[in-house]
Amino acid sequence: MRDIIIIGHGPAGVSAAIYAARAGANVLLAGKDFGALGKTAEIENFYGHPSPVSGAALGEAGLAQARRLGVEVVQAEALDLRRDGFFTLKTDMGNFESHAAVFATGAGRVTPKIDGLAEFEGRGVSYCAVCDGFFYRGKDVAVLGSGKYALNEASDLLPVVKSVTVLTNGRESVGFPPGVKIFNETVASIRGEKRVGSVELSDGTTLTVSGLFVAEGVAGSTELARKIGAVIENGSIKVAEDKQTNVPGLFAAGDCAGGLKQIAKAVYEGMIAGIEAAKFAKQFS
Ligand SMILES: Cc1cc2nc3c(=O)[nH]c(=O)nc-3n(C[C@H](O)[C@H](O)[C@H](O)COP(=O)(O)OP(=O)(O)OC[C@H]3O[C@@H](n4cnc5c(N)ncnc54)[C@H](O)[C@@H]3O)c2cc1C
Incomplete structure (x- = not known):
């Protein structure tokens, strides 16, 4: 059991890890890659760099x-985080437990541009199998995705639907x-009356489904x-002043x-989250 698990290897996650570790907490820092930071070729507005620095270089230096400072850094894809007295993070590298947790997972994804997808959000299009799977018990559903996260969502749905x-x-x-x-064709459109009724693929195939769970990437x-x-x-995730x-x-x-x-804002907020998470975890030691 760790004191704190932080998800994200970007500036917010690394900053949270640094401050939490220096406050005496036992910290696991899990992340997939460098997120938005990794897409940044030249940064010239961050403190202490007279010449432009790449996001990858800044990210490597942060890790x-x-x-x-004693932070345990793991490269892992987070699939699920649950809380049952303590936190359990499920990843493709196994499960990890902690007393406190920090999301430093970067900006939300852009919804895939598929005809009908946005229109049926909340009416058959879902983004969370564990939240909504129950509503589709005994029904045919589809999962949009091809990676480990899609596998996680499909596995959560299988016993229910x-x-x-x-x-x-x-x-x-x-x-x-x-x-x-499994269908490998691209998805052309989502169709239905009031709710999702079918999915049309690029080769003209129509699949009758009651729900579509989006789990791309x-x-x-x-x-x-x-x-x-x-x-x-x-x-965005709603937080209080202490980032909780x-x-x-x-x-x-x-x-x-x-x-x-x-980056400067991410570093600042990471600092607060790290300090406050360490305070929260201390009550269990
Ligand atoms: C092209 C571009 C140029 C930019 N230029 C600048 C600039 O010049 N100056 C500036 O200040 N800002 C710039 N930004 C913005 C800056 O990069 C971000 O504000 C900053 O990186 C945010 O930090 P973060 O830690 O919140 O998120 P991110 O840097 O996005 O890090 C998110 C972390 O979460 C991880 N993650 C997410 N989901 C999972 C999961 N399921 N499992 C495991 N890990 C996960 C990612 O792998 C990553 O490690 C730029 C952004 C872009 C895209």
Whole structure:
């Protein structure tokens, strides 16, 4: 059991880890890649860099600094975070437990541009199997995605629904359990009357489904937040001044918490989340 698990290797996550570790907490820092920071070729507005610095270089330096302070850094894809007295983070590298947790997962993803998808959100299009799967018990559903996160969502749905069809939308897929049907064509449109009724593929195939669970790529901030019941407002995780969400012991910082999308702001919020998460975890030691 760790004191704190932080999800995200970007500036917010690394800053939270540095401050939490220096406050004496035992910290696990899990992340997939460098997120938005990794897409930044030249940064020339961040303190202490007279020449432009790349996001990757800044990210590597941040991780090295965190490791030097005793932070355990793991490269892992977060699939789910649950709280049952303590937090359990499910990743593709195994499960990890902690007393407090920090989302530093970057900005929410952009919804895939598929005809009918946005229109049926909340009316058959869902972004969380564990939240909404129950509403589709005994029904045929589809999962849009091809990676480990889609596998996680399909596995959560299988025991509940009548059938799960995975739509890879033209992408290469991971192995899915037997019983899951897979279609590799791109998705042309989502159709229905008041709710989702079918999905049309680019080759003209029509699949009759009652629900479509969107799980493309890596689980984003809002997907992970929804699963644990953290409030989302205008696409960002809602936090109080101390960066705590409505879930006790769960904090959020950086782009995922809304506001200005800048490194300096992510570092600042990470600092607060790290300090406050360390205070929260201390009550259990
Ligand atoms: C092209 C571009 C240029 C930019 N230029 C500048 C600039 O010049 N100056 C500036 O100040 N800002 C700039 N920004 C903005 C800046 O990069 C972000 O504001 C900053 O990186 C936010 O930090 P963050 O830690 O909140 O999120 P991110 O840097 O996005 O980090 C998010 C972290 O969460 C991880 N993550 C997310 N989901 C999962 C999951 N399911 N499992 C595991 N890990 C996960 C990611 O892998 C990543 O490690 C730019 C952004 C872009 C895209």
